[in-house]
Amino acid sequence: AQSVTQPDIHITVSEGASLELRCNYSYGATPYLFWYVQSPGQGLQLLLKYFSGDTLVQGIKGFEAEFKRSQSSFNLRKPSVHWSDAAEYFCAVGTSSGTYKYIFGTGTRLKVLA
Amino acid sequence: DGGITQSPKYLFRKEGQNVTLSCEQNLNHDAMYWYRQDPGQGLRLIYYSQIVNDFQKGDIAEGYSVSREKKESFPLTVTSAQKNPTAFYLCASSGRQGAGTGELFFGEGSRLTVL
Numbered sequence: 001a002q003s004v005t006q007p008d009i010h011i012t013v014s015e016g017a018s019l020e021l022r023c024n025y026s027y028g029a030t031p032y033l034f035w036y037v038q039s040p041g042q043g044l045q046l047l048l049k050y051f052s053g054d055t056l057v058q059g060i061k062g063f064e065a066e067f068k069r070s071q072s073s074f075n076l077r078k079p080s081v082h083w084s085d086a087a088e089y090f091c092a093v094g095t096s097s098g099t100y101k102y103i104f105g106t107g108t109r110l111k112v113l114a
Numbered sequence: 115d116g117g118i119t120q121s122p123k124y125l126f127r128k129e130g131q132n133v134t135l136s137c138e139q140n141l142n143h144d145a146m147y148w149y150r151q152d153p154g155q156g157l158r159l160i161y162y163s164q165i166v167n168d169f170q171k172g173d174i175a176e177g178y179s180v181s182r183e184k185k186e187s188f189p190l191t192v193t194s195a196q197k198n199p200t201a202f203y204l205c206a207s208s209g210r211q212g213a214g215t216g217e218l219f220f221g222e223g224s225r226l227t228v229l
Contacts, residue, residue: 009154034217043118043204043220044157090156094216101172102147102218106156 002027004093006105013081014113021076021108023091032094033074034102035065039087047089050074061085086112116141120205120221127192127199127228135190135224137205144209146188147218150174151202160203163188192226200228 003026013019025031032051036044048059055067065076074091091105118139127133139146145164149157159172163182177196182188188207192199203224208216 036218036220041202041223041225043120043222044206044218045220046217049217092218101159101162104157106154 002093002095002103004091004103004105006089006091006108008108009106010109010111012111012113015083016080019076019078019081019085019110021089021091021110023074023076023105024072025074025091025093025103026072027093027095027103029095031074033065033067034092034094035059035063035074035076036090036092037061037087038090038107044090047076081110081112083112083114086110118205118207118219118221120203120224123222123224125224125226127226129228130194132191132193133226135192135203135205135226137188137190137221138186139188139205139207139219140186141207141209141219142185143207143219144185145207145216146182147206147208148172148178148180148188148190149204149206151204151223157204160190199226201226 005024034049035047038044047063048057050057050067058064063078067074088107088109090107093103095101121136147162148160158174160178161180163169169182179191205221206218208218
């Protein structure tokens, strides 16, 4: 079955520290991968996406993610976290089966310490 | 500015009442979606529509209904049959770039509370 796993429910980092949010997926075909960010009470905003090509993708707000097919992972990274990065982050897989469905992970809530 | 508008942002309902959440987009997107978000459960698909006058059930469609009479609009009705309707509801759209390959654009959400 298709699934997306974000193993960390909560992560706390100090401002200026590096960040890595984990995402593992289970999908039989070529995945279309996304990371979204959500501030409390708001909608989701796309950070970055991977469709094909270079496995290291750059996104907005200084985020990047690396697709590793052998590990079925698409981890999100940022070299130096800012207090404004505190939010919830969702990893998602887009299916190419013709059903226009997206599968979301359960999210990782990031807290940033001043 | 192009985007997705959801209304109302907050809605209170008494048990046994139907309520309708509005979703309008001016992005000229073919596909539209409704998701339900509960704490710790991520986003769960309620209904989606690929073209006007056509829609499909998602993973948790029971107790919900939708219509797609115009390309721009995809309203969601939460019926009295929905046993636990208190949640945050998100509407999204994507361009016709192939199944699941285009990014989703989200509205700001509607929070429904049943009293």
